[in-house]
Structure formats: C-alpha cells, structure tokens
Amino acid sequence: MGIVKEQSIQNSIYFYIGLLFGAVSTIILYPNAFNSHPEHLGLLQIIIAYSTIISTFSFLGTPKTLIRFFPKVDNKNQLVTLSFLIPTIGFLLVLLMYFLFKEPFLDFIKPNATELDELKTFTLLKVNFHLVFLMVAFLSFFEVLSSLSRSLLNATIPIFLKEVFLKGMNILLLFLHWFDYIDFPSFLNLYIFLYLGMILILSVNIFRKFSYKPTFIFSELETKKLLKFGLYVLVGGASAMLVSKVDMMMIGKFIGYKEVAFYTVAFFIGNVIRVPARAIGSIATPLLAKAWQRNDINEIKEIYLKSSINQLVFGGLIFLALWLNIDDGLSLLPLKFQGGKIVVLCIALSQLFNVSTGVNGLIIVNSKYYKFDLYANIILLCITLYTNYIFIPESSPLSDYNIVGINGAAFATALSVFLFNIIKMIFLFIKMRIQPFNINTLKSILLIVFVFFVINQIPCSDNVFYSVTIRFAVLFLLYFPLLFVLHISEDINKILMELWKKLNAS
Numbered sequence: 283m284g285i286v287k288e289q290s291i292q293n294s295i296y297f298y299i300g301l302l303f304g305a306v307s308t309i310i311l312y313p314n315a316f317n318s319h320p321e322h323l324g325l326l327q328i329i330i331a332y333s334t335i336i337s338t339f340s341f342l343g344t345p346k347t348l349i350r351f352f353p354k355v356d357n358k359n360q361l362v363t364l365s366f367l368i369p370t371i372g373f374l375l376v377l378l379m380y381f382l383f384k385e386p387f388l389d390f391i392k393p394n395a396t397e398l399d400e401l402k403t404f405t406l407l408k409v410n411f412h413l414v415f416l417m418v419a420f421l422s423f424f425e426v427l428s429s430l431s432r433s434l435l436n437a438t439i440p441i442f443l444k445e446v447f448l449k450g451m452n453i454l455l456l457f458l459h460w461f462d463y464i465d466f467p468s469f470l471n472l473y474i475f476l477y478l479g480m481i482l483i484l485s486v487n488i489f490r491k492f493s494y495k496p497t498f499i500f501s502e503l504e505t506k507k508l509l510k511f512g513l514y515v516l517v518g519g520a521s522a523m524l525v526s527k528v529d530m531m532m533i534g535k536f537i538g539y540k541e542v543a544f545y546t547v548a549f550f551i552g553n554v555i556r557v558p559a560r561a562i563g564s565i566a567t568p569l570l571a572k573a574w575q576r577n578d579i580n581e582i583k584e585i586y587l588k589s590s591i592n593q594l595v596f597g598g599l600i601f602l603a604l605w606l607n608i609d610d611g612l613s614l615l616p617l618k619f620q621g622g623k624i625v626v627l628c629i630a631l632s633q634l635f636n637v638s639t640g641v642n643g644l645i646i647v648n649s650k651y652y653k654f655d656l657y658a659n660i661i662l663l664c665i666t667l668y669t670n671y672i673f674i675p676e677s678s679p680l681s682d683y684n685i686v687g688i689n690g691a692a693f694a695t696a697l698s699v700f701l702f703n704i705i706k707m708i709f710l711f712i713k714m715r716i717q718p719f720n721i722n723t724l725k726s727i728l729l730i731v732f733v734f735f736v737i738n739q740i741p742c743s744d745n746v747f748y749s750v751t752i753r754f755a756v757l758f759l760l761y762f763p764l765l766f767v768l769h770i771s772e773d774i775n776k777i778l779m780e781l782w783k784k785l786n787a788s
Contacts, residue, residue: 300445324539343515521659548622552629590640590718669694
C-alpha cells in the first residue's frame with residue numbers, strides 16, 4: 283500500500299493539473315474557439331471516438347494482457363516483443379477491413395441532419411478519415427507502452443503525458459485556432475500528431491532504464507493462454523469502449539455534430555468526478571495482478587475497501603464543488619453551450635456512484651474470473667445501445683421530462699453505469715464475499731448531503747465570481763474538518779495530519 287499511496291498522490295497531482303487544463307480547454311477555449319462552428323468541435327469528438335474504438339480492436343487486448351502476465355513471465359523480452367507485434371497485425375487487419383467496406387461504413391455513420399453546415403462537416407470527415415487511422419496507430423502503441431511502464435511500477439510518466447503534456451499542448455493549439463493563426467484542418471493534424479510525440483517521449487523514458495532485446499522466438503511464453511486472455515479482454519474492452527463513446531456517435535447520427543459539441547462540454551463537467559478513480563486505479567492494477575498471483579484475498583479486499591472510500595470522499599468533494607456552482611458556471615459559457623444542466627447532473631451522479639464502488643472492474647479483470655468482464659460488458663453494451671436508441675430521438679418516452687436529445691443520451695449513460703456497477707458488485711460478493719461498503723460509506727454520504735444543504739442556504743450574489751469563491755471557501759472549511767473528525771478514511775486522515783504538522787513546523 284506504500285506504493286499505492288506514494289504514486290497515487292503523484293498521479294493525483296498530474297490528474298488534477300490535467301483536470302485544470304481540461305477545464306480550461308473544454309469549458310473556456312473549445313466553446314469560444316468553435317463558437318462560430320460548433321459542428322467542427324463535434325467532428326473532432328467524433329474522430330476521437332471512432333479512433334478510440336477502432337484502436338481497442340486493433341491492439342487486441344494487448345495492454346491488459348501485458349499488465350496481467352508481466353509479473354509471471356521470466357523472459358520479459360519475448361512478452362514485450364509479442365505485445366508490439368500483435369497491435370501491428372491488428373492495425374493492418376482493421377485497415378484492410380476499412381478499405382473493403384469503406385463506402386457502406388461512411389453511409390452508415392452519415393448524420394440524419396439535413397442542415398448545410400452538418401453536411402459540409404460530414405464531407406470534411408470523409409476527406410480527413412485517414413486521420414482516424416493515424417490516430418488509431420498512435421493510440422495503440424501508446425497504450426502498449428503505457429502498460430509496459432505501469433508493469434514496471436511507473437505509472438506516473440504515461441499519466442503525465444496524457445494529462446499534462448497532451449492537454450497543455452491542446453490549449454496552445456486552441457489559442458492558435460481561436461485567434462485564426464491556424465485553420466481547422468491544421469488544428470486536426472497537429473492535435474493528432476501530439477500522440478506521436480507522446481510515444482517518442484515514453485519510449486525514451488522506458489528503454490533507457492528497461493533492458494530490452496527484441497526477439498521473434500516465443501518458446502518460453504504460453505502463447506495460447508496469452509491470446510485467449512487477450513481475446514476475452516478485447517471483446518470486453520471493446521464493449522466497454524463502445525459504451526463510453528456510443529452516446530456521442532448516436533447523437534452525431536441522430537441529431538448532428540453541433541449537438542455532439544454541446545454534449546461534450548456538459549459531459550466533461552459531470553465526468554470530472556472520475557478523476558480520483560483514475561489516479562488510484564492506474565497504480566492499483568499491477569498490485570492487484572500480483573495479489574491475484576499470490577491469491578492474497580485479504581490484500582485484494584483491503585485495496586477494494588480503501589479505493590471505494592477514498593474515491594467516494596474525493597468524488598463527493600468534486601460533486602459538491604460542481605453542483606453547488608452549476609448555474610453560475612454554465613452562465614460563463616457562450617449562449618449556445620449553456621443548455622447542458624441535466625446532462626451534467628446525470629453524468630455526475632452516475633460517476634459518483636461509479637467511483638464509490640472502488641476498483642471492482644480491475645479486480646475482476648485481473649482475476650481468474652476475467653471472462654465475466656466480457657459477458658458483463660456485452661450486456662452493458664446492449665443496454666447502452668438500446669437506451670440511447672430509445673431516449674435520444676424526439677419520440678423518447680421521457681420527453682415530457684426533457685429526457686430527449688443530449689439529455690436522453692446522458693440519462694441512458696447514467697442508467698448503464700449504475701446497472702453495470704451493480705452487476706459487478708453482486709458478482710464479487712457471490713464469488714469472493716467481498717463488497718466495497720462499510721459504515722464509513724454511510725458517513726461519507728451523510729457528510730456530502732449535510733455540506734450540500736448548508737452551503738445551498740448561502741444567499742446568491744449577482745457577481746458570479748464572488749458567489750463561486752464564497753461557496754468554494756465554505757466547502758473546504760466545512761468538508762475537510764468534518765472528514766477528519768468523522769475519521770472516514772484512515773489514509774486521508776494521515777495525509778491531513780502530515781500537512782498539519784508541516785504547516786505548524788513552518
């Protein structure tokens with residue numbers, strides 16, 4: 283747990299810097315840089331969505347396979363070489379499939395919208411669809427390198443690159459586009475080539491420390507076992523990735539790229555609650571793999587419980603900061619982007635529940651029950667596709683409650699996240715008799731509710747920045763002392779004590 287604590291703190295710093303950069307770009311720069319052409323922002327998100335999904339198929343489950351088997355394999359060179367070879371073959375297969383079925387595929391993803399701007403944007407997508415495959419290649423190899431770095435118990439460099447380097451450079455590109463130094467096609471090309479820069483930096487960092495000799499002899503590997511696991515992870519991971527992107531793709535298909543842009547901004551605001559889970563999960567994965575190798579159920583249970591309460595505490599803090607200031611925050615956006623309050627609420631609540639369930643998915647993926655992740659993800663994908671298909675169109679059964687369009691997509695996503703986590707929790711309890719909740723979970727929920735009602739009574743001011751500042755100040759002054767007194771998290775209490783001692787010493 284010492285490694286988890288040390289690197290989780292460092293990872294959290296990078297994640298929160300990334301959160302700040304992401305907030306600046308998504309809430310300020312994207313809406314303003316693309317205010318005259320929001321469909322261009324929608325197109326960018328569609329390209330990212332398709333690239334992410336296709337890359338999941340092209341690397342054929344390699345990243346998770348590498349993390350799972352790295353501690354067990356003696357000949358690391360053979361495993362690493364195979365981990366680079368498989369995505370290369372997968373990418374070539376995906377490329378072949380595209381050239382064989384290019385026209386039917388492009389017809390299938392063409393938006394139903396008839397607006398001239400939407401049709402022009404789709405034409406731009408067709409012309410630049412090769413960028414999707416460039417990004418697929420970059421994403422595939424970056425994920426393999428990231429998994430290798432994490433297997434070597436250094437999760438901080440990949441996180442730094444994704445959260446600080448990528449988002450920081452994206453801010454620069456957005457400024458250049460906003461002030462007309464570069465046009466939109468140039469912005470697209472430069473954004474995608476940032477991933478190549480990340481690959482080069484990560485490669486140098488890994489291979490100057492890790493002694494690697496390429497080999498095409500895999501006699502010491504249980505290749506059948508590796509490929510079998512990779513296949514299950516591929517289908518499960520692809521299903522999970524489709525679930526995370528299907529809302530944007532279906533919004534683009536049913537109501538156009540402009541709505542994708544509006545949804546993107548609101549979704550980002552609600553999704554920031556996931557930050558603590560990403561920080562903890564990035565380093566917990568290899569530790570869970572080792573714990574499973576030793577069949578150390580007690581350590582797995584400890585990681586499960588601590589991840590749940592720590593993620594809930596920080597997720598609850600972010601939820602309060604977000605929802606207490608939602609009206610003031612949205613008022614700062616350009617008028618076109620101000621209609622996403624319901625999207626924010628649905629996504630925020632679903633992600634608060636998601637983080638409260640701890641690292642349940644990672645426990646399953648790294649266990650002998652990894653096949654269940656496949657079945658659960660397929661079920662989740664079916665639920666997500668169906669609910670988006672039902673709730674996005676104007677015929678939504680909840681249209682009287684404004685659950686339609688982007689609100690319908692957010693509601694469908696929230697429902698899917700809730701059901702998925704319930705299924706995983708039940709499975710782990712049945713198989714291992716472990717679950718993520720205890721009395722501290724109830725304390726956390728009561729703390730969140732109490733602080734919300736107290737701060738919500740503070741009178742609003744016409745000055746947005748004054749109101750937000752007051753609420754933030756009261757939030758921190760209430761939340762952390764009560765958190766410490768209630769002794770909800772042992773880890774967080776230790777951190778608070780250490781900070782207190784340092785402040786007193788200075």
